[in-house]
Amino acid sequence: MNPGLTFIFTKWKGSADLALRFWMLLLISFSSYYAQISAEDYFTPENRLRFADHLFADKDYLRAFYEYKEVISSGINDTAVFNAAYSLYKIGRYSEAIDYYTGLFINRELDYQAKIEFFRNLYLLNLPERFLYYSSQSLYSSGIEPYLLKRMIVYGDFIERPSSVDSTEFFQLFEPPLADSIRALYSESRSLTYKDPWRAAIYSAILPGAGKIYTGETGDGLTSLVVTGLLTYIAIDNLGAGHDFRGYLFGALAAYFYAGNIYGSFNSAMISNASVRINLKIKLGNFFRNNNFFLPLPEFPGYE
Amino acid sequence: MNKILVASYLLAHLLLTNIFAGEGGSPEFTGLKLIENSADSLFRNAKYYDAVTEYKRLLFFDPDKKNHVKYLVNIGDSYSFGKFYHKSLAYYNKALDLQIETSIETDISYRIYAVLLKIGDFTAAENLIADLEKKTVYGPAMDSLYYWRGWGNIYQYKWFEAAKEFNKISPGHELSRYCRGVNESLLSVELVKIMSFIIPGSGQIYSGNYFSGIASFGWTALWGYNMIDAFAENRIFDGLVIGDLLFLRFYRGNIQNAGRFAEEKNLNISENALLYLLSNYEGIKP
Numbered sequence: 001m002n003p004g005l006t007f008i009f010t011k012w013k014g015s016a017d018l019a020l021r022f023w024m025l026l027l028i029s030f031s032s033y034y035a036q037i038s039a040e041d042y043f044t045p046e047n048r049l050r051f052a053d054h055l056f057a058d059k060d061y062l063r064a065f066y067e068y069k070e071v072i073s074s075g076i077n078d079t080a081v082f083n084a085a086y087s088l089y090k091i092g093r094y095s096e097a098i099d100y101y102t103g104l105f106i107n108r109e110l111d112y113q114a115k116i117e118f119f120r121n122l123y124l125l126n127l128p129e130r131f132l133y134y135s136s137q138s139l140y141s142s143g144i145e146p147y148l149l150k151r152m153i154v155y156g157d158f159i160e161r162p163s164s165v166d167s168t169e170f171f172q173l174f175e176p177p178l179a180d181s182i183r184a185l186y187s188e189s190r191s192l193t194y195k196d197p198w199r200a201a202i203y204s205a206i207l208p209g210a211g212k213i214y215t216g217e218t219g220d221g222l223t224s225l226v227v228t229g230l231l232t233y234i235a236i237d238n239l240g241a242g243h244d245f246r247g248y249l250f251g252a253l254a255a256y257f258y259a260g261n262i263y264g265s266f267n268s269a270m271i272s273n274a275s276v277r278i279n280l281k282i283k284l285g286n287f288f289r290n291n292n293f294f295l296p297l298p299e300f301p302g303y304e
Numbered sequence: 305m306n307k308i309l310v311a312s313y314l315l316a317h318l319l320l321t322n323i324f325a326g327e328g329g330s331p332e333f334t335g336l337k338l339i340e341n342s343a344d345s346l347f348r349n350a351k352y353y354d355a356v357t358e359y360k361r362l363l364f365f366d367p368d369k370k371n372h373v374k375y376l377v378n379i380g381d382s383y384s385f386g387k388f389y390h391k392s393l394a395y396y397n398k399a400l401d402l403q404i405e406t407s408i409e410t411d412i413s414y415r416i417y418a419v420l421l422k423i424g425d426f427t428a429a430e431n432l433i434a435d436l437e438k439k440t441v442y443g444p445a446m447d448s449l450y451y452w453r454g455w456g457n458i459y460q461y462k463w464f465e466a467a468k469e470f471n472k473i474s475p476g477h478e479l480s481r482y483c484r485g486v487n488e489s490l491l492s493v494e495l496v497k498i499m500s501f502i503i504p505g506s507g508q509i510y511s512g513n514y515f516s517g518i519a520s521f522g523w524t525a526l527w528g529y530n531m532i533d534a535f536a537e538n539r540i541f542d543g544l545v546i547g548d549l550l551f552l553r554f555y556r557g558n559i560q561n562a563g564r565f566a567e568e569k570n571l572n573i574s575e576n577a578l579l580y581l582l583s584n585y586e587g588i589k590p
Contacts, residue, residue, distance in 0.1 A: 042335050042365055054364050063357050234545060241539070 045074045052083065061087040082110050085117065086298070094121040105139065112143050113298050119144070120295050123152055131156075147173055151294050159284045162189035178291065185284060192276050197269035204265035208258060211265025215272045224261040228254055336366050343378070352382035373399050377412060384415070389423045410436065410445070414452055418590030421459040429456055447473045454479060455590055458581065461574035463487035479585070486577040491566045500562035504555060507562030511569050520558040527551035 041047065052067030068084035071077055085100035098121050104114035118140065122131050134140045135149040151173035158165045167186060174182045195215045204211030208228040212221035231254035239247030288294070343358035359375040359382075366372070376399035383392035396416045400409060413436055420429035433453055440449050450472040457466035458479075463486045470480035491511055500507030505521030508514075527550040534543035582589060 042339060042361065047365070051361055051364050055360065060360070063360065066357075230545070230549075234542070237542070 043070075045071050045077075049077065049080060052080065056083055056087060059090075061090040065091070078104060078108055078110050082114060082117075082298075085114075085121075089117065089121055089124075092124075094124045097121045098125075115140060115142075115144050116148075116295050117298070119149060119152065120293055123156070123293055128153075128156060148295060155284075155288055155294065158186075158189075159281055159288065162186075162280065162284070174294075178294070181287065185287060189280055189284075192280060194273045194276060195269035197266045197273075200265040200269040201262050204262045208261045211262070212268055215265065215268040217268055220264075220268075224257070224264070228257045228261060231257055336362060339365075340371075343375075347378055347382060350385070352386050356382045369402065373402055373404055373408060376402075377415070380412075380415060384419055384422070389419050392419050406439075410439075410448075414448065417452055417456070421456055421590050424459075426456065426460055451588075454483070458483065458578060459590070461571070461578075463490070463574070463577075479581075479587075482577075482581070486573065489573055490570045493563050493566045493570070496566040497559050497563045500559045504558045507559070508565055511562065511565040513565045516561060516565065520554065520561065523554040524551065524558055527554055 042051075048067050049071045052064050052071060055061075055064035055067060065084050065087035068080045068087065071080040072084060081100055081104055085097045085104075088094070088097035088100065098118055101114040101118040101121070104110050105118075108114070119131070119135065122134060132153065135153065141149060154165065154170055154173060158170065165186075170186065171179060171183060200211035200214050202211070203214050204224070207225070209221035209224035212218075212224060214221075231250050235247050235250035235254050237247075238244075238250060339358055339362055343355050343362060346352075346355035346358060356379050359379045363372055363375050363379075366375075376395050380392045380395035380399065383389070383395060393416060396412050396419070399412050400416075404412075413432060417429050417432050417436075420426070420432065433449065433456065437449055440446055450469045454466045454469035454473075457463070457469060463483045467480045467483035467487060470477040470483065473480075496507040496511055498507075499510055500520070503521070504524040505517035505519070508517030508520055527546055531543050531547040531551045534540075534546055
C-alpha cells in the first residue's frame, strides 16, 4: 500500500478531523493516478502511428487499420487516413475504404493516389453503374488520366461480354508490353469453340453416344453406344426367344438409356459451353487483378 | 496545530514522491508492464485477437529481447486457439530463432508439433519428433516424447500404436487404456469383406448397414438365379451378359461396399473418440 495511505489508516487513527483526512486521501489518490498515466506513453498518437506502420509493413492489415483509426481520431493525419483505407482494401472491406479515400480528395497532398485507390475499390465492389457515375464526376475523377478509367470500363465489359468489345478502341487504350498480352487474350476469346446443344442431341438420336463424342466426351460416348446397343440386342433376342417379360424389361432399359443419352448429350454441350465461358472469365479476371486493374500502385514503399 | 503541520508536511512529501515516482522513476518499465498485464489478462480470458495486438505492441516497443520469447509464444498460442495455424507456426518459429534455453526450445517444439497435428501435416510432425528424440536422453523428457508421439498416433487414428506409446510412460496409463478400448471397437475391414464374399450382404449387416445388406443379398441372388437359369436353358449369351454385367457387378459391388462401410464406421468411431478426448480429457493435449 502507498506509505501515505498506510500512515493515515494506521498511525493516525482518531487523531485528526475527518475533513482533513478526506482531502489528504483525495490528493494522494489523485497524485498516484497522475503518476500512472504519466508513465503510459505507448498510446500517444505518435507511438500508435509508429506501431500501426509496423503492423502495416508486417501485412497485419486489420490491426494496422484499428491503430490508424485511433491515430485519426486524435487528429487528421493524411498518411494515416490513406494507410487505414489501404489496410481496409487489403482485407476486402472496399466500401469502408472508399469512405476513407473520399476524405482525402480536396486540397490534400494524397489527392491523386486517393482517387486512384477510390476507383480501384469501387471496381472491386462490382457495381458498374456506380463506377460509371463516379468516373463522370469531376470531384472524383479530376486529376486522373482519363484513359486509366476508360480502360477499366472497357476491360470490365470485355470480361463480361468478350464478343461485344470494339477491338480498335480496346487496343488503343493499352501500350506495350500490356498491349501484347491484351491482344493475345482478345484473340483467345475469339478462337474459342462452342458446341451446339441441339446438334449434339440430334447426333445422339441418330447414333447413341455420337453427341457426347461431338462435345469431347469420347469415353462417355462409346459407353452410351455399347450399353444402349447391348440392351437393345438383349431385348430383341429375348422377345425372339419368347421370353416376353425379359424382352420388355431390357427393352425399357434400352429406351431409358437411349433417351438419357440424348438428354445427356444436350446437357454435355451446355456444360461444355458454360465451362469455356467461365474459364475465360476467370482468366481475364485474374489478368486484370494481377495487373492491379491497370492502375498505378501508390508510389511509396510497403504497397503491393 | 502541530498535527496540521505534520499533516501538511506529509501531504507535500507524498505528493512529490508520487509524482516523481511516475515521471522520474522508470516510465518505460511501468508502461510496458501495464501493457503486459493487460495482454496476459486478455490471453487468460480467451480474447485472443486483442491479446495478439498487445503482445505485438510489446514486441515492437519492448527493447528487452528476453521478454520476446514469451510474447512470441503467446501470440503463437493465440493464433493456434483461433485456428490460424500457419500464423501460429510462424510465431513459434520466430521464438525458436531467438537465443533460448533448451527446455524452452523443447516446449516450443511440442507446441509446433501440436499445430502440425491439427493441420494434418503428419510427416513434418514425425520429422520434428524424430529430431527431438535425437536430443532427448533422460527419463522425464522421454516421457514427454512418448506422450506427444502417442497424441500424434491418435490424430492419425492409429489407436494401437498410440496405446503402445502411452504404455511406455507407465503401464496402464489412462490414455493407453482409452486408445486400446477404441482400437478394440474398430471393425476389421478384411473380415467384413470376407463375410460378404461368402454370404453377400452379411458384411454390411455386420457393420450395421442392414438395408444395404439385405439389398445386396437380394440383387446378387436375383441376378445369380437369372444367370444360372439362362445357362440351364442353354442361352449361353444371355447367361454371359447377365453374369458379367449384372451378377458379377452386384457381387463385386457388395464386397467393395462392405469394405467401404467398415472403413466409414471405423472413421466415425475414430473421429468421435478423438473429439471426446479433446473435449473431456483434462491433461495436456494438442
